[in-house]
Amino acid sequence: MLLSVKDLRTYFFTDEGTVKAVDGVDFEIEKGTTLGVVGESGCGKSVTARSIMRLLPKTGRIVSGEILFNLNGQTVDIAKLPKEEMRKIRGRHIAMIFQEPMAAFSPVHTVGDQITEAMMFHFGISKEEAMQKAIETLRRVGIPKPEQMINAYPFEYSGGMRQRAMIAMAISCNPDLLIADEPTTALDVTIQAQVLELLRELQRDYNMAIMMITHNMGVIAEMADHVVVMYLGKILESAPVEELFYNPKHPYTMLLLRSIPVVGKRVERLEVIKGDVPDPRNMPKGCRFHPRCPYLMRDLCDQKEPPTVEVSKDHKVSCFLYGGERDGAS
């Protein structure tokens, strides 16, 4: 097991109160596989990623839980690692790509400078050696004329190219795990297809695990081997990808799948999840989804939080419909 997250809780302490952005999350990622993390705004998927990378803002803190990472055979708890130790992991063993490539690059340094920086730090090689490797990496991600583009600035790259350059920077040190936080949301559909294909190839060639964070169910279906569905800081359902799409158990998952207009499947009326995603500062009592759930069981779902139940192999749900009334936490 490459990454094992156990009961992770990350809270933000602000003037307006404490936001329990990630509130008891468990999942695992095996070497070379892709975990899909799907959810809407406020669900905590980005905060989970940043917790793993230990890149939280001042107001955020990992309050409890473990993030067990397999570092060359040894198991390390990232959550408790001191900053200097984390620097050795970040970029080298765990890398991240973001939704907005311009946010990942410094506008005043060339792309080459930025890619080689990580390599030189982690491998201790010289600048010339690093530049050679960087050019090869740019070529690998499909950037034409990499020998010239290596010395260009990020703003000289076009949108899709920038995304590729960011991927190049992320994989330059051969990470074991690549965290992709909405990497294609801002891209045109045809470019998105190219980038996803590239990620799949890189995964094959480098035996790299990917944590793919997105709200797009189509991307999940294409990329993920295993999926977790998050909502307001909790995981509602966790299953292998085909199980999730063909046999969803949690009402949220079911409704979500039925409410998306799918190309090639025209329905008369889209199914709707009533209500809105609540403000994370003002979470509902009991099951977080209960105010919007058509299967609400009064005095149960609105009072206690449902426990996680395993309904079939590797398929876990957090919902009272599948039992657990006695075990639920209030």
Add this chain to the structure above:
Amino acid sequence: MKRKEFQEEKFYYASQWQLIWWRFRKHKLAVFGGIVLLVIYTLAIFCEFFAPYDPTKYNSRFPYAPPQRIRFFHEGKFMGPFVYGYTSTVDLKTMRRVYKIDKSQIFKIKFFVKGDEYKLWGIWPSNIHFMGVESGYMFLLGTDRLGRDLLSRIIYGARISTSVGLVGVFLSFILGIIIGGISGYFGGAVDNFIQRTIEIIRSIPTIPLWMALSAALPLNWSPLKVYFAITVILSLTGWTGLARVVRSKFLSLREEDFVMAARFAGASEMRIIFRHMLPSFMSHIIASITLSIPGMILGETSLSFLGLGLRPPVISWGVLLQDAQNLTAVALYPWLLTPVVFVIVTVLCFNFLGDGLRDAADPYANL
């Protein structure tokens, strides 16, 4: 803004002004500045009441008297606030008065004492002063060449010095909004012309400009006329900063979706400007104005200090500083420089306040 407030309904009904207020409250320094300014302006408005003495009253016996310290204990006994008197002698070598503290003269400080007569705002006669001594004298900040109480003169001076800022800024406000608005709204050649003009005006060094303009004022004008002329001069260059803020806000707002929505709904241009665009940057304008008041105050003080602005018998902080113009005064009678402290405090507080307002001015930054 506390969590409870956020969760309450009133957050939903809160207009932008309420949101601004809540954000402003978080800036301790700005709130502090605001409170201090409130105190200063209260002193200025009711200066006749707060000043212990009539500022023009001569005391031939106490020229250049040093400030009397407020004491509470006399020979170990608690007496309440009081000051010691002076015995003065003339040093025959330097021909100057020398003051020695005379512990036998004890003047108790009382509040709401009867003192010099005055007319509040020139209308209501009274002789009650906020603070003073029933017998003897109280020169908390010393006296000047003619024995006039400096504290009283400073408080009276506050009225002129702080109001010059406000009047000047009001004029700049009008000019700034109109010219900045025209510039930002019409764009193109009009905008170009106005902006280049603004740049030219801004590049003229202000102090020589002010000096030249006020030197051109006829000497026989009454102090009141001179006062207004000074404010006009100060605002002639002060409007440019605001005009640029207004213009840039106009340019950015024009592209906002909700402005386009108003246009598509069929609103006239006038309505779009006043109903939709102006409220959006009112708060920025207020912040900008608050930050330009110190400039006015400093301008008046400088001009008057140099003798080119207000002149005695008008009392302003700058005029008071004229007495401190020579080395002898600074060396021997340093309390004459106290008006500087008041200027600094006022200017600093306006800056704190303005900073706080500017940061709070966009309550929608986080929403």
Add this chain to the structure above:
Amino acid sequence: MALLEVRNLKKYFPIIKRGFTRKIVGYLKAVDDVSFHIEEGETLGLVGESGCGKTTTAKLIMRGIDPTDGQILLTLNNQTIDITKLKEKELRRTGVRRAIQMIFQDPYSSLNPRMTVRDIIAEPLIVNNVAKGKEIDDIVADLLKAVGLRPEYMQRYPHAFSGGQRQRIAIARAIALKPKLVICDEPTSALDVSVQAQIINLLKDLQKDFQLTYLFISHDLGVIEHICDRVAVMYVGKIVELASTEELFSSPKHPYTEALLSAVPKPDPKRKRKKVQLTGEVPDPSNPPQGCHFHPRCPYAKDVCKKSYPPLVNLGNQNHPHLVACHRAHELELEGVNV
């Protein structure tokens, strides 16, 4: 009679070289000779990727910007007027402003944060003198109910609402004047997935209740397929295909449409995508390729495609037109998605 007809619409932005003498070095052809029509009561979809010109087309129809050339014909009360010729005042006077309304993409910037919901929705009513005083409150209450919000909400400010609710407020504002045509510019793109369905259903319901005609702009093909009757596909300022939704999706005739359809990730793990991978980038609209703009990325390109731009021809018939701009459209067998 079509409600709206766009003929040979062009919008060229001059590219000015920065310097002392402001020379025009070229043109960014954002919208390049676009023609289509919309029948009353139907929904026409406009699809394309960034730089294709769909948003500019919307702004031209709204007369937010002036076209470089072409006509936009609106039929009101059995009269057809070319609205490109009208100035702002005339647009108001002739009722054009009341007839065409828009729903913006970003629900956060399309509502004035300093106005109450009541004032926001009442604005079109006030400036068009539709009602006064208490009447306005009643109309606003009805509109809020029509979009699924409680009338009490009208005293609140926009920041009190979620994205989906704000979009409902924007919709209420758009239909306040009972317009004939509503342009929806990516109305669900900025919303959460679980809320998108609500808004889409709402738009469909309102279309029936208020007899609205929609020009629906989106890059999300799933939404387009769901709500549109006919679809126009745009690429770098031109329409490359225009057909009924069913036909476009099941048997596209332009290679770009085929690529778009296959590029959309389907939420079905077993449906592995065919490898119709497009190479290359979306072109720069200020310097598009010669000939057919799509040819550098087109897997079916031949010599003729590099030389001349293909005209838009009708491969369907008079009643069910299927317009395509491709030299090889008549001979290609392209893959669609089953509807």
